[in-house]
Amino acid sequence: MDEVIVVEKVSKVYASERGPVHAIDRFSMKVKEGDFVAIVGPSGCGKTTLLWGLTGLHPFNGGKAYILGEEVDKPRKDVGIIFQQANLLPWRNILQNVLFPIEIMKENIADYEERVKDLLDSVELTGFENHYPRELSGGMQQRVSIVRALSYDPKVLLMDEPFGALDAYTRDEMDTLLLGIWKKTKKTIAFVTHRIEEAVYLANKVYVMTPRPGTNSAVFDIDLPRPRPEGITMEQKYFEIVAEIKKRIVKDVEKQKEEGVYQSQAYSTVT
Amino acid sequence: MDVYEKQLEEEIPDFEEHIPEKHGAFDISATVSAVKIHGWKQVTGILAVAIVILGGLELVIRLFKVPEFVFPAPSATFKALVTSFPTNYTHFLITISELVSGYVVGASIGLILAAVLTQVPYLEKVITPYILLLICTPTLALVPLLMLKLGFNIWPRIIAVSLASGPMVMINSVTGFRRTDLAKIALAKSYGATTFQIFKMIRFPLALPMIIVGLLVGGIFGLITAVGSDMVGGKVGLGNKITYYSSLARMAHFFAIIIMVAIIGISIWLIFSRVGKKYASWQE
16 A cells, blocks of 8 residues: 555535635645645635645545545544644543543553553653643643644555644644654654645655645655754755745735635634 | 445444543532632631621621511621520431431432433433422422321421432433443453443542532432421421521520531532542543
8 A cells, every 4th residue: 555645636515604615626635655744824814724625524525535545434443633722521530531542442551551651752751641631731732632633553654733722832843753752653643734844844745735625736856864863953944845835825925815716714613 | 335334334443532421401510610719818808708797797787776586696696696596406416317317218229229220211211201200399398298198206307308309319420321322431441341330430520520419419409398397387496496486586595596507508519529520630
């Protein structure tokens, strides 16, 4: 299995009070096994909708999406999802939270405890097993949610602006931490973000979406060394790639404005 | 772009985390969490106030030689409580058993109804007015009727207690079960959770704080109704003793019964604030 995620001309339309809203329009993408792909685009371009379509919870209206060769029509046990918010269950302690997927899948919890403890250790949360989410900072909560997504050892990780709610410093730390986890676990990752700097730092490939309705604008192969050295975000080459992608997005917006089809996202609820 | 293979979803889903509302219509959790005792300093203060009030009352009553039928001295009330206990404790047990059996039936029905109805919005809308009717009508008013049908035994009282406590439990539990946190439900669904698993692992824990509040309020309403229906007729129960002693102007004994009723009420509060601390403290 070479291509783990295949998205073929998917579209998604919502029926809102103001008539149908075209969130995505014939977007296509391919993610190879073990690859790290980021999807960027202006606010409201349907990035989140794309990811939710891939989870199988909110299926697409048109086109096809495949994960591991099977068409996505319902949630899959080999896919892990990391949300914008950590979304931990406040009545469960950290260990119970990370074992939550195992409980739902009715697997034997004892088989996973060792694995989960190793994972907690790798995100520096050993000793917090019996704490409750409210006792943890936002960054720690998001680390718990990463462990939760990895607990049942899915092959694919779908991440929806996972660090968007964190402050700038914690976000950078989390990016580095995520690269470490990716290197160790070799998961296939599709990562949605509106921060181009983050996308370039993390991914091998960056898909750019146009403003709503989101469709393919461009794909950038990020030609930066692996593993990404600490100071890479200070280097000329990094800035050049970031600037190139930014220019592309500005151009897409300008083009839509010229055509008079640009929809301001000020009223939008979908990002 | 206009060719959709699948039906459109009804509305744009909210992907952000949905933070459930914290307080329902009958939420008294504020009082549960506000009364927390920290350390000996506070305990001494509370005891001091009790001593000052009771001591002052005793002093005033003795100084002005207030007769017992006007207001009994705290010492006389305490004496009456101890000396009359052997005769009164059967009435105490009767009221407790009315309360407990009526409450268990009423609260279970209320809880089950709430859990089922909130899954079917149409049914909920149809049933809720009747539940409100039960809440707003004092069930005590039904006791004379029930007694005509069932006789002067404890059965009418048990029915009255369950009619008083059940709707209270239900209306609060409904508020709890309505707290649907879409993000958490989506999370569970993304692991392939069944409807029952979502209920057990998301909806129920989310509703639990409100259920506990409902159980507490239902318990207090049940106590009021139990004592009240004792008063309506028959010869047993604490409420009956209250009317009996007040008709004889034996106020020390009267207050002794009031203390017994208060002890039941405080126990209900203590039980549920403990339960709340254990199962609902995540909410604070």
